[in-house]
Amino acid sequence: MNDALRKRIQHRLAGERGTIFKDAPFRVTVAYPNTYAVAMASLGFQTVYRLFNAEPDFAAERAFLEDAELAPPGRLVTYESGRYAGDAHVFGISVAFELDLVNVVRLLRAAGLEPLREERDARDPVVLVGGPLTSSNPWPLAPFADAILIGDGEQTVPLLAEAYRQAASKAEFLDLIEGMPGVFLPDRDAREPHWATAPLDELPVYSQIVAEESEFPGVFLVEAERGCPRPCTFCLARTMYGPTRNVPAERVLEVVPEGVAKVGLVGAALSDYPHIKRVGRALLERGVKLSVSSIRADRVDAELAAILKEGGLRTFTIASDGPSQRLRDLLKKQITEDHLLRAAEIARDLGFKGYKLYQMIGLPTETDDDISEMIAFTRRVAEITPVALGISPFVPKRHTPHWGDRFAGIKTIEARLKRIQKELRKLRPRVEVRSTSAKWAWIEAVIARGGPEVGLAALRLEEGESFAGWKRALAEVGWRDPLTLPEPEGAALPLVLG
Numbered sequence: 001m002n003d004a005l006r007k008r009i010q011h012r013l014a015g016e017r018g019t020i021f022k023d024a025p026f027r028v029t030v031a032y033p034n035t036y037a038v039a040m041a042s043l044g045f046q047t048v049y050r051l052f053n054a055e056p057d058f059a060a061e062r063a064f065l066e067d068a069e070l071a072p073p074g075r076l077v078t079y080e081s082g083r084y085a086g087d088a089h090v091f092g093i094s095v096a097f098e099l100d101l102v103n104v105v106r107l108l109r110a111a112g113l114e115p116l117r118e119e120r121d122a123r124d125p126v127v128l129v130g131g132p133l134t135s136s137n138p139w140p141l142a143p144f145a146d147a148i149l150i151g152d153g154e155q156t157v158p159l160l161a162e163a164y165r166q167a168a169s170k171a172e173f174l175d176l177i178e179g180m181p182g183v184f185l186p187d188r189d190a191r192e193p194h195w196a197t198a199p200l201d202e203l204p205v206y207s208q209i210v211a212e213e214s215e216f217p218g219v220f221l222v223e224a225e226r227g228c229p230r231p232c233t234f235c236l237a238r239t240m241y242g243p244t245r246n247v248p249a250e251r252v253l254e255v256v257p258e259g260v261a262k263v264g265l266v267g268a269a270l271s272d273y274p275h276i277k278r279v280g281r282a283l284l285e286r287g288v289k290l291s292v293s294s295i296r297a298d299r300v301d302a303e304l305a306a307i308l309k310e311g312g313l314r315t316f317t318i319a320s321d322g323p324s325q326r327l328r329d330l331l332k333k334q335i336t337e338d339h340l341l342r343a344a345e346i347a348r349d350l351g352f353k354g355y356k357l358y359q360m361i362g363l364p365t366e367t368d369d370d371i372s373e374m375i376a377f378t379r380r381v382a383e384i385t386p387v388a389l390g391i392s393p394f395v396p397k398r399h400t401p402h403w404g405d406r407f408a409g410i411k412t413i414e415a416r417l418k419r420i421q422k423e424l425r426k427l428r429p430r431v432e433v434r435s436t437s438a439k440w441a442w443i444e445a446v447i448a449r450g451g452p453e454v455g456l457a458a459l460r461l462e463e464g465e466s467f468a469g470w471k472r473a474l475a476e477v478g479w480r481d482p483l484t485l486p487e488p489e490g491a492a493l494p495l496v497l498g
């Protein structure tokens with residue numbers, strides 16, 4: 001192993017609590033197509049690691065995307081034992097984000113595996129791909145995976161382990177898992193299966209490893225609720241995560257080990273979680289610091305804010321999503337200017353350092369008037385509290401009513417961003433504007449609704465891929481805007497939410 005990589009791994013392992021070192025007949029590599037820090041902040045990734053290790057005859061070890069010079073093709077190693085990542089019976093990848101598609105290819109190459117399924121043979125590990133992206137759109141992953149796992153993994157992993165025990169070969173394993181809930185075999189199935197849904201008694205999921213070099217350093221994560229009952233039309237939470245499951249407060253508190261300094265409560269709409277105050281107060285009594293993934297402006301009150309403040313939260317993070325009331329109503333966001341202003345007042349009154357406000361632009365039917373309203377509204381918020389405005393281009397997703405909407409266009413989004421920056425610049429430092437790239441949002445939109453050909457385009461990209469490289473690769477594989485094409489054969493129809 002490369003010396004620099006060895007030192008990096010040793011350093012990171014020294015900063016972990018809960019790492020599993022295990023030897024067993026069946027070796028599993030649980031790999032993440034992004035950095036160690038991002039992976040260790042993923043509860044899904046951590047859960048798959050725990051579930052495979054819970055099987056007596058399986059030993060799961062982790063691997064991450066490393067710098068190419070530290071882990072050239074075939075040299076990627078696992079953290080627990082330092083074995084080659086590709087030297088496994090099962091090679092599992094957890095993919096959360098569209099833009100990690102290229103990293104899936106890099107990860108497979110780094111592990112010494114041919115990225116394309118059809119170029120691997122019976123001696124190679126079974127390549128399983130799961131994670132949030134598979135629920136949203138598994139098709140670009142189809143060329144790479146032997147099996148794609150869609151939905152919650154809590155029940156799927158034990159069934160996969162049992163099938164692997166019984167199977168005499170990779171082909172027999174695939175025969176055994178064919179038709180299981182949430183299992184999609186891209187070379188056999190014409191349609192995506194129903195998503196696997198974990199029952200409430202299998203929850204909560206929580207950190208197996210608390211890592212100092214995680215994006216949430218030293219934080220023990222626990223998912224207090226899964227799913228969301230709200231009707232926001234742009235969001236996958238309602239469809240992707242299945243029915244809302246609120247974990248009883250006692251169970252959330254039970255899984256938090258003694259000695260943990262900070263707990264991160266996770267949930268799609270955590271401020272709707274009915275036990276949030278009770279859990280928060282109980283953790284504070286144990287001397288534990290708190291963080292939360294997000295709070296809804298219509299659910300914040302002074303009591304909840306005070307709990308979060310005492311738990312160490314410094315900044316209020318609120319999603320407005322629509323730049324104007326008309327667009328928030330169109331998105332069924334159920335948030336008004338009054339909610340947003342009230343939350344800003346609470347943040348100010350309790351002495352929070354700042355107020356982060358997320359907005360999307362490039363929404364269907366959006367005009368310059370909607371942007372004007374957002375600029376004027378941001379000025380009003382800034383009179384109450386300093387505000388960090390986070391702006392992302394809207395990316396239409398499958399399984400939402402926006403399935404058929406067009407991406408607004410790079411030029412349109414860039415022009416609107418420029419205007420927002422210009423008009424709010426005068427209010428610095430009271431208002432800071434941060435935005436994500438319109439070009440990369442376009443790529444994300446392509447992947448979010450693309451088919452297997454988009455995966456083949458990713459395969460053509462080399463290290464350090466650029467926007468121009470993506471466009472070239474898409475042209476080479478004959479990609480066309482999906483709105484001019486039928487869905488990949490057998491793909492689920494978009495759901496129309498009420």
Ligand code: SF4
Nearest residue numbers: 228230232235237268
């Ligand atoms: S945006 Fe938030 S509240 Fe709305 S459906 Fe998604 S998770 Fe729920």
